[in-house]
Amino acid sequence: MIEVKNLHKGFGDVKVLKGITTTFEAGKTSLIIGQSGSGKTVFLKSLIGLHEPEEGTISFDGRINTEFTIEAKRQWRQEIGMVFQGSALFDSQTVEENVMFPLKMFTKKPLDEMLDRVNFVLKRVNLEDSNKKFPGELSGGMQKRVAIARAIVMNPKYLFCDEPNSGLDPQTAIVIDNLIQEITDEYKITTVINTHDMNSVMEIGEKILFLRNGKKAWEGSSEEIFKTDNEAVVSFVYSSNLFKKVREAYLNEKS
Numbered sequence: 001m002i003e004v005k006n007l008h009k010g011f012g013d014v015k016v017l018k019g020i021t022t023t024f025e026a027g028k029t030s031l032i033i034g035q036s037g038s039g040k041t042v043f044l045k046s047l048i049g050l051h052e053p054e055e056g057t058i059s060f061d062g063r064i065n066t067e068f069t070i071e072a073k074r075q076w077r078q079e080i081g082m083v084f085q086g087s088a089l090f091d092s093q094t095v096e097e098n099v100m101f102p103l104k105m106f107t108k109k110p111l112d113e114m115l116d117r118v119n120f121v122l123k124r125v126n127l128e129d130s131n132k133k134f135p136g137e138l139s140g141g142m143q144k145r146v147a148i149a150r151a152i153v154m155n156p157k158y159l160f161c162d163e164p165n166s167g168l169d170p171q172t173a174i175v176i177d178n179l180i181q182e183i184t185d186e187y188k189i190t191t192v193i194n195t196h197d198m199n200s201v202m203e204i205g206e207k208i209l210f211l212r213n214g215k216k217a218w219e220g221s222s223e224e225i226f227k228t229d230n231e232a233v234v235s236f237v238y239s240s241n242l243f244k245k246v247r248e249a250y251l252n253e254k255s
């Protein structure tokens with residue numbers, strides 16, 4: 001579980017995060033949503049330790065990240081998996097080499113053990129026949145699956161995804177969303193995703209945190225987001241006619 005308490009972060013005179021308090025549970029897929037500039041990226045970067053809080057704390061299963069010793073920080077880094085926007089694979093390395101990279105970097109396992117683990121995670125993301133391919137030979141959705149395999153190869157406790165659906169068609173985006181949710185549930189990972197994709201909100205939002213001007217404006221589940229009267233959420237999430245209709249249909253069905 002990740003617990004965020006009264007998180008403040010700014011740059012010079014610009015205050016970006018203004019006292020965010022929330023929790024992300026293990027085995028659940030949590031989504032951060034909000035308009036451009038609302039602070040989602042700064043928030044995610046704060047969670048992974050790229051920004052130090054000006055005020056407040058972030059704790060990982062009871063361990064506050066700014067109080068880590070060098071050794072504890074090294075350990076914690078190994079517990080984190082990241083799926084970056086655009087996949088961020090190494091183009092000149094094969095799929096197998098890309099996925100093996102964290103194992104080579106952080107462990108001293110023998111090559112055959114590393115290979116077993118790489119094959120296991122590639123199978124988990126349904127990519128068992130692509131070891132020797134290069135990223136350029138794969139579709140966007142397959143590249144995302146490689147990125148997910150690489151993110152989970154170290155068996156992380158925490159998984160952070162920045163816009164995992166960017167550049168994907170809606171059907172492939174749903175496949176990727178479902179894969180992330182299944183893996184999160186299966187391995188009891190605490191997963192936090194930055195997204196603009198309202199389909200993801202409806203499909204996999206076990207917890208949704210809505211940021212507005214650097215503050216938590218609302219939080220709840222995808223079920224609750226249909227019912228909320230919070231004006232800011234309604235005008236943001238239901239700005240498209242399609243989602244407005246989905247919401248109306250949901251509310252009619254429930255009444």
Ligand SMILES: Nc1ncnc2c1ncn2[C@@H]1O[C@H](COP(=O)(O)OP(=O)(O)OP(=O)(O)O)[C@@H](O)[C@H]1O
Pocket residue numbers: 011014016034035036037038039040041042043
């Ligand atoms: N390193 C930085 N230095 C100064 N200002 C920054 C820095 N990083 C972010 N900001 C500012 O913080 C605010 C929030 O930015 P952030 O990137 O977190 O928004 P976002 O919600 O992720 O937007 P988007 O959805 O467009 O990615 C913006 O006004 C941005 O200019």
